Amino acid sequence: MAQVIEFTDKGLYCPAGQFYIDPWKPVDKAIITHAHSDHARPGNQYYLCHHDTKPMLQLRLGDHHYQSIGWNEPIYMNEVKVSLHPAGHIIGSSQVRVEYKGEVWVVSGDYKTEDDGISGAFEPVRCNTFITESTFGLPIYNWKPQETIYSDIRHWVHSNQLAGKTSVLIAYSLGKAQRVLNAVAEVTGNIFVHGAIWNTHQVLTQAGHVLPAVIRVTPELPKEVFKGNIVIAPPSADGTPWMKRFAPYSVGICSGWMQVRGHQRRRNADAGFALSDHADWKGLLETVKATGAEKVFVTHGFQSAFSRYLNEQGIAAGEVKTEFGAEEEEAVENPEKTDE
Amino acid sequence: MSNTNQNELKTLAETRNHTITAPTLGGMQLFAQLVQQLGMSTKTNDKLDALVNYFTHADPKDKVWVIALFSGRRPRRTVNSTQLQTWCAELINLPLWLLEESYHTVGDLSETIALLVPERADTPATAGKPLHYYVEQFLQLEKADEQEKKTFILQSWDELTSKERFVFNKLLSSTFRVGVSQGLMVNALAKIVQLEPSVIAHRISGNWDPATTNFEELLSEQDISFDYSKPYPFYLAYAIEEEVSNLGEPAEWQAEWKWDGIRGQIIKRDNQLFVWSRGEDLITGKFPEFSALQAKLPDGVVIDGEILPYRDGQVLNFNVLQTRIGRKNVTKKNLQEAPAGLFAYDLLELGGQDIRHLSLSERRTALEILINDLQLPFIQLSPIVDFNSWDQLTQLREQARNINSEGLMLKRKSSAYLVGRKRGDWWKWKIDPLTIDAVMVYAQKGAGRRSNLYTDYTFAVKDGDKLVTFTKAYSGLTDKEFAQVDAFVKRNSIEKFGPVRTVKPELVFEIAFEGIAASNRHKSGVALRFPRISRWRTDKKPEEINTVEDLKKMLELYGK
Ligand SMILES: [Zn+2]
Numbered sequence: 001m002a003q004v005i006e007f008t009d010k011g012l013y014c015p016a017g018q019f020y021i022d023p024w025k026p027v028d029k030a031i032i033t034h035a036h037s038d039h040a041r042p043g044n045q046y047y048l049c050h051h052d053t054k055p056m057l058q059l060r061l062g063d064h065h066y067q068s069i070g071w072n073e074p075i076y077m078n079e080v081k082v083s084l085h086p087a088g089h090i091i092g093s094s095q096v097r098v099e100y101k102g103e104v105w106v107v108s109g110d111y112k113t114e115d116d117g118i119s120g121a122f123e124p125v126r127c128n129t130f131i132t133e134s135t136f137g138l139p140i141y142n143w144k145p146q147e148t149i150y151s152d153i154r155h156w157v158h159s160n161q162l163a164g165k166t167s168v169l170i171a172y173s174l175g176k177a178q179r180v181l182n183a184v185a186e187v188t189g190n191i192f193v194h195g196a197i198w199n200t201h202q203v204l205t206q207a208g209h210v211l212p213a214v215i216r217v218t219p220e221l222p223k224e225v226f227k228g229n230i231v232i233a234p235p236s237a238d239g240t241p242w243m244k245r246f247a248p249y250s251v252g253i254c255s256g257w258m259q260v261r262g263h264q265r266r267r268n269a270d271a272g273f274a275l276s277d278h279a280d281w282k283g284l285l286e287t288v289k290a291t292g293a294e295k296v297f298v299t300h301g302f303q304s305a306f307s308r309y310l311n312e313q314g315i316a317a318g319e320v321k322t323e324f325g326a327e328e329e330e331a332v333e334n335p336e337k338t339d340e
Numbered sequence: 341m342s343n344t345n346q347n348e349l350k351t352l353a354e355t356r357n358h359t360i361t362a363p364t365l366g367g368m369q370l371f372a373q374l375v376q377q378l379g380m381s382t383k384t385n386d387k388l389d390a391l392v393n394y395f396t397h398a399d400p401k402d403k404v405w406v407i408a409l410f411s412g413r414r415p416r417r418t419v420n421s422t423q424l425q426t427w428c429a430e431l432i433n434l435p436l437w438l439l440e441e442s443y444h445t446v447g448d449l450s451e452t453i454a455l456l457v458p459e460r461a462d463t464p465a466t467a468g469k470p471l472h473y474y475v476e477q478f479l480q481l482e483k484a485d486e487q488e489k490k491t492f493i494l495q496s497w498d499e500l501t502s503k504e505r506f507v508f509n510k511l512l513s514s515t516f517r518v519g520v521s522q523g524l525m526v527n528a529l530a531k532i533v534q535l536e537p538s539v540i541a542h543r544i545s546g547n548w549d550p551a552t553t554n555f556e557e558l559l560s561e562q563d564i565s566f567d568y569s570k571p572y573p574f575y576l577a578y579a580i581e582e583e584v585s586n587l588g589e590p591a592e593w594q595a596e597w598k599w600d601g602i603r604g605q606i607i608k609r610d611n612q613l614f615v616w617s618r619g620e621d622l623i624t625g626k627f628p629e630f631s632a633l634q635a636k637l638p639d640g641v642v643i644d645g646e647i648l649p650y651r652d653g654q655v656l657n658f659n660v661l662q663t664r665i666g667r668k669n670v671t672k673k674n675l676q677e678a679p680a681g682l683f684a685y686d687l688l689e690l691g692g693q694d695i696r697h698l699s700l701s702e703r704r705t706a707l708e709i710l711i712n713d714l715q716l717p718f719i720q721l722s723p724i725v726d727f728n729s730w731d732q733l734t735q736l737r738e739q740a741r742n743i744n745s746e747g748l749m750l751k752r753k754s755s756a757y758l759v760g761r762k763r764g765d766w767w768k769w770k771i772d773p774l775t776i777d778a779v780m781v782y783a784q785k786g787a788g789r790r791s792n793l794y795t796d797y798t799f800a801v802k803d804g805d806k807l808v809t810f811t812k813a814y815s816g817l818t819d820k821e822f823a824q825v826d827a828f829v830k831r832n833s834i835e836k837f838g839p840v841r842t843v844k845p846e847l848v849f850e851i852a853f854e855g856i857a858a859s860n861r862h863k864s865g866v867a868l869r870f871p872r873i874s875r876w877r878t879d880k881k882p883e884e885i886n887t888v889e890d891l892k893k894m895l896e897l898y899g900k
């Protein structure tokens with residue numbers, strides 16, 4: 001008997017419903033968990049996603065045939081019941097629940113278990129088979145509460161202000177940037193953002209999300225305005241000539257990878273904040289248990305370690321090779337190129 | 341913190357309606373912060389600031405330990421990494437393989453454990469102990485049994501924060517490395533005590549015990565207790581990058597062969613003889629050859645020179661000496677097979693007087709008189725290479741390899757003997773390295789900064805239609821190249837054996853090295869000295885690499 005979801009060279013495929021979830025090659029029907037570039041790719045004939053994801057897809061992928069639904073609003077594709085559930089990863093991010101002939105599969109997409117107040121609180125979904133990410137699937141990744149990290153960031157901003165430096169925070173333009181923005185809004189008058197983040201900010205506020213005000217960094221702005229203030233920029237801007245205008249400045253990278261010193265040093269950051277939009281080891285384990293799944297497939301991240309551990313814990317788990325995981329690092333939105 | 345800063349802080353706090361309480365940091369916390377700052381900063385000035393800040397605020401006893409630790413006086417290792425891994429896995433109830441997997445990702449066991457052990461939500465009453473408490477406990481542990489060690493370590497892990505736990509583990513496993521030169525630490529100390537940097541450098545070198553020395557004693561304005569064994573900091577040269585002809589008049593320069601041995605100082609004071617290596621190890625006992633100097637050298641003399649394998653007026657390949665350095669006791673056989681000699685470069689102290697400020701010419705004259713008087717065959721003056729023009733010297737330099745020299749040293753005749761690595765008066769002018777083209781066959785993940793990339797490679801040359809490995813080499817590629825090679829490794833692994841991947845023999849690199857010697861520990865029959873990747877030969881195919889015969893030819897030519 002065919003599986004409810006199969007692993008094909010185009011992506012995760014539901015043969016009964018004839019749709020793909022986050023396919024990496026163009027297909028007829030795609031359900032998109034969230035708008036990050038490794039999960040949402042151009043060229044599909046039809047896209048189904050959450051209401052909050054749609055404007056982001058329009059920004060990033062241009063005009064296509066989009067349909068959007070809310071969380072917990074099941075629709076049918078052939079005889080397959082499909083519904084979206086909050087994944088807590090970024091605004092609009094959703095898990096996909098797929099039910100066919102009484103058997104339930106859930107595709108997690110990317111998720112985090114701590115509620116960031118913007119993305120919607122993660123809900124584990126009961127299922128027979130759970131397909132989970134494993135970006136941070138090693139026990140060395142155990143996040144501190146976000147409030148602790150936010151206060152570290154604010155402290156760092158303060159000490160930069162004392163030293164007369166601008167604080168440049170590096171954060172993915174979709175997701176991390178909005179979290180960081182909320183966290184630092186109270187310590188500084190003006191927050192400047194890179195064009196890529198500004199574009200995302202525009203789309204989100206137009207869609208009705210309430211976010212602190214930001215100023216776009218443009219060539220016309222005199223250098224003096226940045227002094228002692230905060231700039232938020234995407235990873236693609238880190239280390240480029242674009243940064244020169246902020247001198248003297250200090251760079252702080254907000255990413256789960258900053259948990260390990262070696263990564264922090266390799267990225268040449270003055271400070272690293274282990275702030276992640278993915279579940280940590282404990283979060284992954286708790287989620288797997290909460291789904292009650294008899295079978296787990298592990299995608300992008302530390303697949304082999306996480307699945308081996310699950311097997312040792314008595315949960316049948318296998319590894320799945322996907323093309324997810326090149327998260328945003330290389331993604332450079334077009335509009336920012338007109339910046340310089 | 342300076343007064344102005346404090347005022348600024350106050351105004352800022354007031355205007356922002358925020359109360360900033362400068363947190364008072366515990367001893368370990370302060371030290372962990374220092375290590376973090378030193379590890380992350382890429383600018384020398386930031387490192388200096390971090391050190392000054394530390395030496396301004398830390399407990400005096402902690403300061404002494406930091407000076408000791410940063411100048412290579414690490415506490416002895418009392419537990420091994422297997423014990424640490426086992427105890428950690430037990431404590432957090434995870435399988436050992438998962439801990440190892442984590443270790444491979446982090447690249448550092450101390451940090452892995454620091455991350456794995458959960459941090460306490462509350463601050464235990466036992467927290468906040470100073471650095472010297474822990475280091476002194478380590479010394480006690482040397483005699484403790486396994487259970488006592490375990491109890492102490494688990495208790496410490498529990499009371500420390502993750503960042504403190506990291507430095508604790510580093511100290512415990514004696515794997516502490518900081519990117520701080522002696523010179524930088526001296527400069528930082530010079531900002532907080534009233535002493536000249538050269539005096540500080542001299543005080544903190546040599547034979548002192550951090551457990552019994554206090555900070556005031558170590559760096560007081562008057563030298564209270566004179567340590568007769570204390571060496572001077574070595575003056576080191578940079579490699580010359582520009583044309584030698586830019587150095588000016590040849591007559592102003594003294595050229596000597598550059599020797600590749602153990603740079604050392606021979607000290608005779610208070611009728612005792614001390615031999616120091618540049619790494620600041622007292623190695624008197626390792627060179628019984630030099631004991632004759634105790635009677636023959638006048639008192640109050642310090643000679644800077646190179647310890648070399650030396651027989652019948654000939655400098656031998658350094659590998660000859662290497663075999664005996666590692667040994668605890670030097671046997672008679674060692675002395676026969678690998679006799680050591682000293683090539684004297686310089687004279688730093690004469691008649692108990694520090695003469696480093698005199699010109700090189702003056703010091704050399706005094707050195708020549710001293711050495712000639714000794715009449716000991718194994719103590720030689722490092723010969724001066726006579727030359728009239730830079731062209732002539734360039735030609736002479738070509739002969740270096742024939743006499744087991746690495747090239748030339750150029751020293752300005754008027755120069756004083758400075759402290760540490762300085763530009764301007766002394767230059768090293770090495771001969772070009774030997775090179776060979778080889779193919780990469782194994783790759784392993786790097787440590788520390790490159791812990792997630794495959795950056796440690798093993799190389800092979802052709803042996804008929806087979807490949808034979810002959811060396812490992814690490815540095816030499818740019819970050820971008822490392823990333824490309826890493827991607828290649830991940831896509832082209834034939835086999836995974838522990839952390840080592842066997843890769844398709846496809847990428848060709850030029851390996852540069854300083855010397856070659858016969859070795860039966862290596863399959864290829866040769867051992868290289870200072871091998872490194874000099875460039876990635878993307879223009880070459882694996883069929884075009886060198887052969888084991890080429891290596892043997894090099895051995896024939898240069899391996900004696
Ligand atoms: Zn994502």
Ligand SMILES: [Zn+2]
Pocket residue numbers: 038039109110133300324325327
């Ligand atoms: Zn992802």
